[in-house]
Amino acid sequence: MKDITKIDNGTVLTEEERKRMKRNALIKMGAMGLFVLVVIIFSSIAWFTMNREVENSGLQMTGDGLPFELEVRGTKIENQSIFSKVDDSYILGVQQKDGEETPLSYYQTTGDETHGTILWNKDASADGSYPNGLEPNAHGTLTFWVIPNKSGELKVNFNFNIRGYHAKYTQDEAHTLDSTIEITNDLDSMTNEQLAAYGLTTDKIASKKKALEYIQGHILFFKNYSNGHYSGFLGNAGNKIAFVDCLPDGTNNVTAGQKYQVTVYWKWANTLEQAVSYADSPLLDSTAESFDTDQAAILAYLADYTHHKVFEGVSDNNVITTNIGKLQNSDSTDDKAVLMALTDKYNNADEVIGNNLYYILIEMITSST
C-alpha cells in the first residue's frame, strides 16, 4: 500500500491523520467485502430452496420441507382441453414409472415451483363426469394418495373449496370457450369498460357472487359413502379433513414411501327435502341418496346462514333459523310447513347458480393446520 503522505490539494498530513485515514480505508474495504459475502450466502440459500429435482423411481425426496407428496391416478381429466383457460397454474403431475421403466397413469406433485399444483387425474369410469355440466343431484368422488417421505406421524390437513368462473365464448357457430374470469371481490372494483372484455357489466357482478356462494353452500363434502348413504359430513369443519381421519385404523404412524389412499365424496343436494330428510321419509324421492346419519350436522350447517348461503330470496334470516330449528327439534308435525317455507328458496338458489356460473374448480389444498 502506498504511503499516503500527501493528498491532492497539497496539504501535508500528520502521522495521526495518516493512520486514521488508513484505518478508515481498511474499514470501508472490510465492510464492502462483508456485504458482498452476505449477498453471496443468501443467494445460494435461495438457489437451494428452488429445488428443481424431478427424477425418481419410488421414494420422492423433497428438498423444501414438506413431509409428503401427493399422487393422483387415471387417464381422465375433466375438461382438460380448456383447463388452462380457467387456471393455468395447474399442470399435469409428474408421471411415474414402474420397476421396468414403463410409464404408469400415476401423477405426482413435487416440491418444484410448477408441480406443486397439479391436475386431478381420475379413472375413466370414476364418478363425477357430467359432459353437459353439473346440475342439482350431481355427485362425484375425489381420490388421491399421500406419500410420506418420513416415517412416523404425518400431520397434514386437506381443505376442499370451490372457485367460480364466468366465461366468454366465441360468437361464431363453433361457440368455443374464449376466456374466463374468476368470480372474486376484485370484480367489484372493475369498471364497465374493464368488464366488457369478459362480456360482463357491473350490475351482473352481484348475482355472480351470489351464485358462487350458493354452489359453495349446495355442494356437500363427505368422508364416506355406501349404498346410497353419505356420512362423515365435512361441511361444519370448513370442508377440511385431517390425514389421520382418513386412515383406516386412525393410527398415525406412516411408513416413508408407502402410498396412503384418501377418498372424499361430494354431492350437489338435489332438493331441500333430500338434504334434511331421513331415508324412509315420505317426502324423499324414493331414488334419492340420503344423508340421514348426518342429519343433525346438516341441519346445523343449514342453520348457519352467515357462513353457508343456501337459500335465495330470504328477506329475514329468522325464517331460516325458525324453520331449521323446528327440524332440529324433531317437530315432525311441522315438517311440511317448514319445507313449504324453504324448499322454493333452495330451488331458486339452484336457478341462480345455473344462470350465472359457467365453471367451477373443485380444489384440494393441503395445510399444516
Next chain:
Amino acid sequence: MLKVVQKYRDMSLANRIIAATAAFFTAAAMIALPVAAWFSSQRKLAELQSIRTPDLLYISAARAEDVKYFDISSIDVGDSNSTDPAEQLYAFAVAGQYVSNFTLQFAHTTNNQFMYQIYEADLLTHTITVGEGDEAKEIEMPYTTEASAKTAYGLLKDPESHWTTAELDAHFKSDVVAHEVNEQWSNIEMELSQRDGLTLGTTVYFIKDTCLKDKNDYNNAKIVDDRLIATNKYHTDNYGTNNVTYDKVNQYAEPLIWQSGSISSVDDPTSWGAKPFIKTFILDVTWDRSKISNNKETDMLYIAAFRGS
C-alpha cells in the same frame, strides 16, 4: 425517528458500520424466510367442472305459440237432443330447450263430470320431393285443408274403404284436431326447427298417437255415487294442515292428479342432435249428456311438465 437519527449521527464510524451491517443481516433474514416458505408450504389438486344451464320447458299451444291460444274455457256440451259427439279435442305442446325426456302432470277439480284423456299427437303430413336429380330432397308437408286431411286420414285408418262418409267424418272428428298456426311465443326465444314450413294463419291437423292417460287413470281416484272423485291422498299437499281436513273440503274441490311416465322429447334423439323441440299432445274431453248440462260449474285444470332425470 429523529432520536434514532440523532443517535446514529453521534456514533463513531466503527459503530455505525456495525449497526448498518446488523440491520442488513436482519432485513436479509426477514426476506429469505418467507421466500423459502412460499416454495414449500402446500400442495394443490384441482378438478374443473362446468355448470349446466337450467332447463327451459314451456306448456304452449300446439306449435309453440303463446299458451293463450290453448283455449279450453268453454265447451258446448249440447242438450240431450244433440247428435254431435259428446267429445272435444284440444291440442297443446311441451316446447323448449332440448331435454332427452320429460314427465307430464295433469290435475283437475271434479265439479263437472268430464272425462279426460291425453294422447301424444302427430302432425298429419305427406312427403314431397323438392329439387331435381342430385339435389332432390324429401320433406314433410302438413295437410292444410280439412278435405285433404280427411282423405289422408281415411287412407291411413281405413285403407280398404269400409267406412261410409258419415263414419269417416265421425272417426275423423274423434281422432284429429285442427290447429291454426300462429306466431311462435315470444317467451320461447329458441329456434324451433319443427316450425319450419308452417305458414302463419294456415290450419294444420294433428292426429292422436299413443294414449298416455285414459279416462280413469289417476293417482288418487275413487268412485263415490258413480262419480270419480279424489281420495285423501294429496289433501295436505293441496290444502295444508291448518285444520282444513279432507272431510271439510268440498269433495269436488279435491283435485284428481295424474302423472305420466318418462316421455321421450323426439322420436330419434341421435339424429335430432339436442336442438330445441316441440312435442304436441291432444287433450280429449268427453262427457255423458245425461250427467251434464251447459248450465255447469267451473273446473280448474293444471298441466305441468318437468325434465326427466
